[in-house]
Amino acid sequence: MGSQQHGGSGQDTAASPRHRSDTTLRVNGTPRTLTVDNRRVLLDLLREDLGLIGAKKGCDHGQCGACTVLVDGRRVNSCLLLAVALDGCEITTVEGLAGDGEELHPLQRAFRKRDAFQCGYCTPGQLCSAAGVLAEAAAGHPSHVTDPARPSGEPVPLDREEIRERLSGNLCRCGAYPHIVEAVEDVIP
């Protein structure tokens, strides 16, 4: 337990000492200290070093959202975040979305119930993004479709238009969008 290194095949062998760094992350509650090639993005660290394959590489350039994870509770594209720059951060991936003792996160249950996916490749990103959306709306963060006159600081009610706009950073080529929206609606407190 605790600090450990997964047997990532070529970890750091491709970079000279000045091009690699130590970084410590808490991933789904577990501290991980790794020596990483400075080029390594969080997405590849999760997938290659930690064997957490939930976050997906759909485009590798921040254009699809399949790699979405939560960093310190905020949803981000893990393909664009250098792991070395995240030293000390708390990472939650789809594998850690359900809380302790919870079999599935309510969003995961709702996605199954609503058939909110087909191929499943965008699904982990949709789930992490949806978790982020719920938190952002609860914290009063507006979106492009929120009435600008709406007072700041109050939770923003998530109607379908809000959900759609806020999840637009997660592309789904199978076209599961309508069911994803229903699934998110199901878990709105």
Place this chain on the structure above:
Amino acid sequence: MTGTETALGAPAERREGREKVTGTARYAAEYDRPGRTHAWPVPATVARGRVTGVDTAAALAQPGVLAVLTHENAPRLAEPDDATLAVLQDAKVPHRGWFVALVVAETPEAARAGATAVRVSYDVEPHDSVLRRDHPASYAAEQANGGHPGSTEHGDPDTAFASAEVRVDVEYDVPPLHNHPMEPHSSTARWDGDRLIVETSSQGTSTARDVLAGMFAMPAERITVVAEHVGGGFGSKGTPRPDVVLAAMAARHTGRPVTLTLPRRLLPSVVGHRAPTLHRLRLGAGADGRLTALVHDVTTHTSRVKEFVEQAAVPARVMYAAPHSRTVHRVAPLDVPSPSWMRAPGEAPGMYALESAMDELAGELGMDPVELRVRNEPETEPDSGKPFSSRHLVECLREGARRFGWSRRDPRPRSGRTGPLLVGTGVAAATYPVMVSPSTAAARALPDGTFLVQVNATDIGTGARTVVAQIAADALGVEPGRVRIEVGSSDLPYASLAGGSSGTASWGWPVHDACVSLAERLAGRSGPLPEQGIEARADTAGRADADSPYARHAFGAHFAEVTVDTVSGEVRVRRLLGVYAAGRILNARTARSQFIGGMTMGLGMALTEDSTVDAPFGDFAESDLASYHVPAHADVPSVEAHWIEEDDPHLNPMGSKGIGEIGIVGTAAAIGNAVHHATGIRFRRLPLTPDRVLTGLLAHESPAPV
């Protein structure tokens, strides 16, 4: 048996749902074998020519780079049937983006850095990449994709058109389109002695195995190809793509397992695309709306690598009764990436054009567009004269109209307005052929009372495992929970690929047959089963591919409501509604998802997805997901899919037609027709982006002086 009533058609949840929502479902790039390496391809940067040299020194000097494969050192392979797979076999560059080298390294980062450092020099030849209707290189194709005759003619269409009371003669353009499944094409390959094991993102691993066996000149028995989970394909993973060949070559060259994930922006050039189609439709009709002449001319492009002819004029042979008709496919080989299958090849662009022209004809006639279609309902399939095994297009139109509220529509163009938004509605019909291929399956009864069903189906997101389990449970007369399903490996009983909306029919048929014969054997015996259970197998060869005396097609009707912003020219869909007649629906839950998914892709085709051949360079300008706009959540509001009960005894034991593609087929036309209804302007070039729509609105407001 009660199973018959409960299993088939029930909205069973996806069997792999838990894996997919917990992130444990494993895709092709996610097999971290010990010693695994990563590969990165190097695309050609010229549109036509030859590689004269590849300088790999700088790449090999990169830390972690193990090897650079080029046409000079890559393993020599046997010539494949599909020439797009003959990668690194010679110096020729048939189009920009063709792979000219492959870097293998310890990490993805090193592989990418290595690929950037490879220096390739070329002899460049002039190229020609732009399709035009009058392109001098175009010729009438003998065959279109799917084995369809390139041209057909009935009666005297020219005379009939010339003498028709009402005529529509219009041209439509559909740009190149890209499949862009969310999982980029990926393969992990390793050699274990003389065995090759590959995990790949493919729509059919039996086919992939056979192709690899041919190219690597080895018995298919020594190759295992696995596709446990596939992140979408939409045709682009139908047959193997270069990634699987390159990964296998690189694994042989390095002696290490190799994962190759094609970078997203390189996909458009190497995995196939929907070729652009330039249409001309001539419809002649009497004042009663009955078609007297129907002529559909299609011009498309193909590459220098192979001839692929998007069969866009084929649906015109199926849809409407017209005594005089002609359909022609012309194709121009250009210096462009090779086109291939994309969801509903032929039907999607062809029905966009035909159904838009029908809408124009309805306008000319002053006739309701639903009624126009009803009036032209054929007795038999117009081209073949065969009776339809079932055809319920009219019921789909009527049911869709009822659900959509079509009767409340003011038919006058530009009659709906809310503030700056013009509001319009449109309708279009859809069709997709019934296809089915021979496949095999095994069903085994186990002593613990459970069953194991094996078939090399591939679940690309359709829910294959789930529906196959329902078919098996139904045939066995047991609860689906007692049936375990194994799919997604070429070591399983041979099966056809997940394409052409044929998967469920093709796989379900032998599964059904094996289960029925297993049930019969079980009924005839008593006492406990042997430890290994008892097994029955089935093979549909000779039956699934037998000629049918019937014309077999699914049909559907699409309705759309759109808004057009008169300030910006932005078109947004408010609601889409589809009604389908597609045989028996085997799983209401997953079927609905597929229909909705197809409609969503049709929405993209109508409004957002645009690709341009970059004339000076010969590739596609919109190569990534920031510039090629697949619809986002915000583009997709209410989408409803419904179906009518259709009992067709001429299909397969389940009575099902395919459902994976028909959803896209009429959607773009329904949206385009709605935009016409909203604006009074007919846009004839997809997609309907603000640049085009605003330009049209401006011309409408102040027409240019003639």
Place this chain on the structure above:
Amino acid sequence: MKTFAYVRPGSVEEAAAAFADHPGARYLGGGTNLVDLMKLGVERPETLIDVTRLPLDTVEELPDGALRVGAMVRNSDLAAHPVVRDRWPALSQALLAGASGQLRNAATTGGNLLQRTRCPYFQDLGKPCNKRQMGSGCGAREGVHRDHAVLGHSPHCIATHPSDMAVALSALDARVELHGADGPRSVPAADFHRLPGDHPERDTEIRPGELITGVVLPAATGGLPSRYRKARDRASYAFALASVAAVLRVSDGVVAQAGIAFGALAHRPWRARRAEAALLGAAPTAAAFEHAVDLELADAQPLRDNAYKVPLARRLALDVLAGLVPSATL
């Protein structure tokens, strides 16, 4: 992406020193564009200086009614900031019209200003681009340029600046605060980005080693009606085809103050000075707006395939301006 060294300074001064010590260094903010371009091989830094943890992540109300936004404030936080939403709403709207929720959570104020064009030729090492390599040519001019500039382009470059936020900052008369070897300075946001001219490789007026430390929204535009509107190919998560930010003060029935800027029309947010001048002192009528906007766009030089941008920008501007005055006035 080539290998690089990574350093994380503890202060602005240390950052500047680190830059001086490391040839070929680049500052790393949210990384949403820099890392993207590094993967493409377009950016090839020797060293990344991570400035995300510098104490530049606060939004501070200044005594004179201005607002200082730290360069490391994330786009999503800035868009949600009560004072921004209340007093400079066009800025919040512009931020929320850009990118995606995930990207806004990572992207910083400073980094947003320094993002580079999304011109596909700039991003493709296999095609010519003067911005990436002067002298190689401009692939877009004869290639695909529907999204490219109609104003202020040069023979060398027809790229547009992709930021929504910067358009609002330009219209709102914000200032960009910088810190370099010579200490701090500030430049108007409207003058921060450049036109391509003979040096398309230079996007901004930033000097080598200078770090954006913050952005100041002036009291003069605070509390005035302001709006941002953008047109795009899909309903969300797409760059602008054209956009407009505007702020207006009407006093005694005439326009007393105006700030108008266009996005996606030029190599920089296009501050519409000529239109503003035409409006000053005029009654805020539809006719006055049309006259002003047409004056501004009269110099547009569309390319083969992007002439639509001129009427699109015009209509967006008229719509935005009309929305800034009580309807009774029009």
